Amino acid sequence: MSPEPLSIVDAGAALRSGESTAVGLLASVLSRAEMTESELHCYLNLDREGASRAAASADEELERGVDRGALHGIPVAVKDNMCTRGLETTCSSQILSGYLPPYDATAVARLREAGAVIIGKTNLDEFAMGSSTENSAYGPTRNPWDTERVPGGSSGGSAAAVAAGSALGALGSDTGGSIRQPASLCGIVGMKPTYGLVSRYGLVAFASSLDQIGPLTRTVTDAAVLLAAVAGHDPADATSYSGPLPDFAAGLHAGVEGLKIGVVRELNGEGYQAEVSEATGDMLNRLSAQGAEVVEVSLPMFDVALSAYYLIAPAECSANLARFDGMRYGLSIKGPTAAATMAATRAEGFGPEVIRRILLGTYALSAGYFDAFYGQAQKVRSMLQSEFEAAYRKVDVLVSPASPTTAFRLGERTQDPLAMYLSDICTIPSNLSGHPAISVPISLDSKGLPIGFQVMAPALGEQVMFRVAAEVERLAGFGALPAPALAPPTRVPL
Amino acid sequence: MNWAPVIGIEVHVELDTASKMFCGCRVSFGDPPNTNVCPVCLALPGSLPVPNREAIERIIRLGLALNCRINPGSVFHRKNYYYADLPKNYQISQFDIPVCVDGWLDVESDEGSFRVGIERVHMEEDTGKSVHVGEGGRIHTAAETLVDFNRAGTPLVEIVSRPDLRSAADARAYTQELRAVVAETGVSDARMERGSVRFDANVSIRPPQSQKLGVKVEIKNMNSFRSLEKAIRAEVDRQVELVEAGEKVVMETRHWDESAGITHGMRTKEGSSDYRYFTEPDLAPMVFSESWVQEARSQIPELPARRRERYRHLGLNPGSARVLAGSEPDLRGLFEDAVESGAAPVPAANWVTGDITASLRRRNACLGDVPLHGEDLAALTAMVSQGRISARAARQVLEGVMDGEGSPTRVARARNLEQISDQAALEQVVEEVMSAHSQAVERYRSGEKKVRGFLVGQVMRATSGRADPRAVNQILSTRL
Numbered sequence: 001m002s003p004e005p006l007s008i009v010d011a012g013a014a015l016r017s018g019e020s021t022a023v024g025l026l027a028s029v030l031s032r033a034e035m036t037e038s039e040l041h042c043y044l045n046l047d048r049e050g051a052s053r054a055a056a057s058a059d060e061e062l063e064r065g066v067d068r069g070a071l072h073g074i075p076v077a078v079k080d081n082m083c084t085r086g087l088e089t090t091c092s093s094q095i096l097s098g099y100l101p102p103y104d105a106t107a108v109a110r111l112r113e114a115g116a117v118i119i120g121k122t123n124l125d126e127f128a129m130g131s132s133t134e135n136s137a138y139g140p141t142r143n144p145w146d147t148e149r150v151p152g153g154s155s156g157g158s159a160a161a162v163a164a165g166s167a168l169g170a171l172g173s174d175t176g177g178s179i180r181q182p183a184s185l186c187g188i189v190g191m192k193p194t195y196g197l198v199s200r201y202g203l204v205a206f207a208s209s210l211d212q213i214g215p216l217t218r219t220v221t222d223a224a225v226l227l228a229a230v231a232g233h234d235p236a237d238a239t240s241y242s243g244p245l246p247d248f249a250a251g252l253h254a255g256v257e258g259l260k261i262g263v264v265r266e267l268n269g270e271g272y273q274a275e276v277s278e279a280t281g282d283m284l285n286r287l288s289a290q291g292a293e294v295v296e297v298s299l300p301m302f303d304v305a306l307s308a309y310y311l312i313a314p315a316e317c318s319a320n321l322a323r324f325d326g327m328r329y330g331l332s333i334k335g336p337t338a339a340a341t342m343a344a345t346r347a348e349g350f351g352p353e354v355i356r357r358i359l360l361g362t363y364a365l366s367a368g369y370f371d372a373f374y375g376q377a378q379k380v381r382s383m384l385q386s387e388f389e390a391a392y393r394k395v396d397v398l399v400s401p402a403s404p405t406t407a408f409r410l411g412e413r414t415q416d417p418l419a420m421y422l423s424d425i426c427t428i429p430s431n432l433s434g435h436p437a438i439s440v441p442i443s444l445d446s447k448g449l450p451i452g453f454q455v456m457a458p459a460l461g462e463q464v465m466f467r468v469a470a471e472v473e474r475l476a477g478f479g480a481l482p483a484p485a486l487a488p489p490t491r492v493p494l
Numbered sequence: 495m496n497w498a499p500v501i502g503i504e505v506h507v508e509l510d511t512a513s514k515m516f517c518g519c520r521v522s523f524g525d526p527p528n529t530n531v532c533p534v535c536l537a538l539p540g541s542l543p544v545p546n547r548e549a550i551e552r553i554i555r556l557g558l559a560l561n562c563r564i565n566p567g568s569v570f571h572r573k574n575y576y577y578a579d580l581p582k583n584y585q586i587s588q589f590d591i592p593v594c595v596d597g598w599l600d601v602e603s604d605e606g607s608f609r610v611g612i613e614r615v616h617m618e619e620d621t622g623k624s625v626h627v628g629e630g631g632r633i634h635t636a637a638e639t640l641v642d643f644n645r646a647g648t649p650l651v652e653i654v655s656r657p658d659l660r661s662a663a664d665a666r667a668y669t670q671e672l673r674a675v676v677a678e679t680g681v682s683d684a685r686m687e688r689g690s691v692r693f694d695a696n697v698s699i700r701p702p703q704s705q706k707l708g709v710k711v712e713i714k715n716m717n718s719f720r721s722l723e724k725a726i727r728a729e730v731d732r733q734v735e736l737v738e739a740g741e742k743v744v745m746e747t748r749h750w751d752e753s754a755g756i757t758h759g760m761r762t763k764e765g766s767s768d769y770r771y772f773t774e775p776d777l778a779p780m781v782f783s784e785s786w787v788q789e790a791r792s793q794i795p796e797l798p799a800r801r802r803e804r805y806r807h808l809g810l811n812p813g814s815a816r817v818l819a820g821s822e823p824d825l826r827g828l829f830e831d832a833v834e835s836g837a838a839p840v841p842a843a844n845w846v847t848g849d850i851t852a853s854l855r856r857r858n859a860c861l862g863d864v865p866l867h868g869e870d871l872a873a874l875t876a877m878v879s880q881g882r883i884s885a886r887a888a889r890q891v892l893e894g895v896m897d898g899e900g901s902p903t904r905v906a907r908a909r910n911l912e913q914i915s916d917q918a919a920l921e922q923v924v925e926e927v928m929s930a931h932s933q934a935v936e937r938y939r940s941g942e943k944k945v946r947g948f949l950v951g952q953v954m955r956a957t958s959g960r961a962d963p964r965a966v967n968q969i970l971s972t973r974l
Binding site for chain 1: 533536537538539540541542543544545572574576577578581582583584639641768770771772775776777778
C-alpha cells in the first residue's frame with residue numbers, strides 16, 4: 001500500500017476515488033504523530049476520540065454522497081489559542097491549565113461544518129507571545145528539519161505538525177508573523193489573511209487589532225482551500241469583513257507575466273543571513289524570467305515598524321490578558337482578598353515573556369507616557385499604512401524574505417528578547433497594515449534548513465498574493481529537495 | 495464666613511433595552527443570579543463584543559433631548575481597572591469622543607429656574623453586582639463576596655453635568671428633571687428603586703464672590719434624590735468645617751454611607767488612579783449619518799420644559815404648570831382631554847393636581863382604574879362655573895363619577911346636589927326662615943349686621959346646602 005497523501009488536495013482526491021478513507025487518513029496522520037511526537041512535541045492535546053468520531057462520520061457522509069467540500073474528512077490541527085468546545089484550551093499557559101471552553105471558535109466551528117477532522121491542539125508560545133515556541137508552559141516544540149532547532153513561533157506546533165505530516169493542514173494565528181515565520185522555518189506554506197477576513201471570535205486575544213487566524217499547509221493551493229473554509233463574515237466579530245469574498249484559488253495557475261513585483265529595500269542587508277538574501281535574489285530573477293516586472297521599492301517606515309509593534313501589541317495584551325484573574329475560570333491561587341487572589345494567580349499563572357509584555361504595555365499606556373509611547377506608535381502605524389498604500393499604487397505585490405534567518409538553535413535567543421523580537425522584522429509590517437501576506441518555502445541553506453519567501457498584497461488582495469505564491473512554489477520546486485525523515489517532502493506537480 | 499458650594503453631577507442610567515450592550519443576553523432585574531450570562535458578558539477567553547444598535551439609538555435620542563451636539567462619529571475606549579465584578583477587568587466606555595457633547599437642561603424649582611450645562615453623554619457597560627454575604631451585607635465585614643453577572647454588560651449611559659449647580663436642593667431638582675427627561679424619551683424606565691439611576695457628585699466650596707474653583711471631592715454611591723441631597727449637604731458641611739478649622743480639602747473620592755449620614759474616604763484614592771484609556775480595538779469607530787440623527791430627533795416626545803411653557807400659555811401659574819407638567823402621563827392626559835372638551839384650563843388643572851390626585855391616592859388606584867374621562871372633568875368644571883353645583887357638591891359629584899355612578903350631571907341629579915337657583919322657590923324658603931327666626935330679623939334691623947350670616951346659614955341648612963348663596967343674599971337684601 002502506498003503511503004497516504006500529504007496535501008489536502010491529494011487527500012481529497014484519494015478520498016473521492018476510494019483510494020483512502022477519512023479513517024485511514026486519520027490513522028496515517030496519528031501514526032506519524034506517534035512516531036514524531038516524542039521528539040517534536042507539536043501537540044499539547046491529541047483528541048483521538050473526537051477525531052475518530054469525526055472521521056467515521058465523514059466516511060459515512062461521503063459514502064451517502066453528502067460532500068461538504070475540500071476539507072471533508074481531512075485531518076487538521078488547531079493552534080491551542082482557539083477555543084474548542086469541551087476540549088482543553090490552554091494557550092500554552094499554566095493560567096488556563098484544564099480550561100474547557102463551552103463554545104467553539106468561529107473558525108473551528110467552520111472547520112467542523114466543512115467536515116474537517118480536528119486531530120488536536122498544537123503547541124505555541126504562551127498566549128502567542130514569542131517566535132520560537134520555547135515560551136510554552138508545557139515545553140518547547142522542535143523543528144522536524146533539525147530537532148536541535150526551534151520551529152519558529154508562535155504557531156510552532158502547527159507548523160511542525162504540518163511539516164512532519166502529523167496533520168495535513170493546521171490553523172495558526174498571526175499577530176506579528178506567528179504563522180509565516182514558523183512556516184518559513186519549517187519549510188511549509190503559512191498565510192496571514194487580510195485583517196477581518198477570518199473571524200477572531202473564540203481566538204484568545206493577544207493583540208486584537210493585529211491578530212488574524214490563517215492556514216499552515218504544505219502547498220499554496222491547500223492554503224487557499226483552508227482559508228476559503230474559515231473566511232467570511234461573522235456577526236459575532238464586530239471587526240469582521242462583511243463584503244463578498246473573492247475566489248482565492250482563481251488565479252493559481254495564471255503565472256506572473258505582466259505583474260509588477262516590488263522588492264522591499266528595507267527588508268534585506270544587515271542582519272540577514274547571506275544565504276537567505278541569495279535565495280531571495282535568485283527567486284526574483286526567476287520571477288523576472290517568467291515575465292514579471294521586478295522593481296525595488298522603499299518603505300522607510302519599515303525601519304520603525306518593529307518598535308511600533310512592540311508598543312501596540314503589548315498595550316493591547318495588557319488589557320486583553322487582564323481577564324485572567326482567578327475569579328471565574330482557570331488557575332486560581334486563593335489569597336485573603338480578591339485583589340490578593342488576582343495578584344497571586346497572575347504571578348503564578350503567567351510565564352516571564354507574558355509578564356514582560358503586560359508590564360511593557362501597561363507602562364506604554366500610563367498617564368504621562370501614553371503620548372510618547374502608545375500615541376507615537378499609532379502615528380507610525382498610520383504612516384506605515386500610507387506608505388503601503390502608496391507602494392501598492394505602483395506594484396501588485398511586495399516581496400521579501402519571510403524571516404531574516406533560517407531556524408535557530410533552541411536557547412539561542414531566549415536570554416536576549418531583542419534578538420528574538422528581530423525574528424519578526426519581515427512579517428510585522430503586514431500586521432500593522434492589516435494586509436495579507438504569505439510565506440512559501442523556496443530552498444535550503446547550507447545546513448539543510450528551509451528558507452521562506454514572503455509575498456505581501458494590499459487589503460483583500462489574496463487572489464494576486466496566491467497567484468504569485470503559486471508561481472514561486474512552482475519555480476522553487478521545494479518538494480523535490482532532500483528532506484530529513486521527520487519532515488517528508490510533498491510532491492508538488494510541476 | 496460664608497461658603498458657596500460648586501457642584502457637578504454624574505448620572506448613570508441603565509437602559510432597559512431587550513439585550514445587553516455587547517451581547518445577546520437579556521437585560522433583567524431580579525432573576526436568579528448568573529442566569530442571564532454568556533461567554534461575552536462573563537469575559538470567557540476568546541469572546542468579543544458586538545455593539546447594541548438600539549442602545550446607540552437611545553443615547554442619541556437622549557442627547558438630542560438634552561440639547562447636545564451629536565458627534566458625527568464616536569469611539570469606544572477601554573477603561574482599565576481590576577475589580578472582581580468587572581469580568582474583563584476593563585470596562586468598555588468612552589473617552590475623548592463621546593456620542594453627545596455640549597448640551598443643557600432647564601430646571602425649575604421653588605426657588606426659580608436655572609440652566610445646567612451638560613458636558614457630555616456617553617455610552618458604556620455596567621458591571622456585575624457584588625453581594626456581600628454575612629454581617630449585615632457590608633463590604634468591610636462580609637465573610638465572603640459573591641458576584642452576580644446578570645447586570646454585567648447592561649447598557650449604561652453616563653450624563654456629566656458642568657459644575658453649574660450651587661446647592662444640594664438645586665442638585666436634587668436637576669436630577670429629578672433629568673430623570674423625567676430620561677423616562678419620557680423612553681430610553682429607560684429609570685426605576686430608582688432598582689438602581690437604574692445612580693448618582694456621583696463632585697463637590698467643592700469657595701468664598702461667595704470667588705471665581706476660582708476649590709478642590710473637588712467626588713462622592714459616590716447615591717441612588718435616590720434624597721440621599722443625593724443629603725450626601726451633598728453632608729459633604730459641603732464637612733468641607734466648610736475643614737476649611738474653617740484651617741485645614742485643607744484634599745482631592746479624593748468618598749463613599750456615601752446612607753445609614754450613618756456621612757461620607758467616608760475610600761481606601762484607594764481613585765482620584766489618582768490611572769485608567770490607561772485606549773481605543774477599543776474590538777470595535778470599529780461608529781459613524782452617525784444625518785438621517786439616523788434626524789430619525790432619533792423625530793422620536794423625542796414633548797419634554798417637561800416645553801410642556802410647562804405650554805401650560806403657562808394656557809394661563810396656569812408657574813407652580814401649577816410645574817406640578818402638572820411633572821405629574822404622571824395619564825393625569826396630564828386627563829387634563830389635556832378636559833381642556834380639549836372645553837374645560838377652563840385653570841380649574842381643570844386644580845382638579846387634576848388637587849382632588850383627583852388625592853382621591854386616587856385614597857383609593858390606592860391609578861386613573862385607569864376609575865371611569866373618569868376628560869369630558870367628565872369638562873362637564874364638572876362647567877357645572878361649577880355656571881353655578882349649577884356648589885364647590886362642595888362638586889367634590890361629591892367627582893366621587894360619584896369615580897365610583898362609576900355615571901356622568902357628572904347624572905350624579906348631581908341622582909345625589910340631589912344641584913343648586914336651587916329658582917327665584918320663587920328660594921323666596922319661599924327665605925320667607926319661612928325669616929318667620930321662624932323673627933328675633934334674629936329684629937336684631938339685624940336694629941343694626942346687628944353680623945346676624946345676616948346666621949340667616950344665610952339657616953337658608954342653606956333648610957335646602958341641604960343646595961341654595962345658590964348669591965341668590966339667597968340678594969333676596970335677603972330686599973327683604974330685610
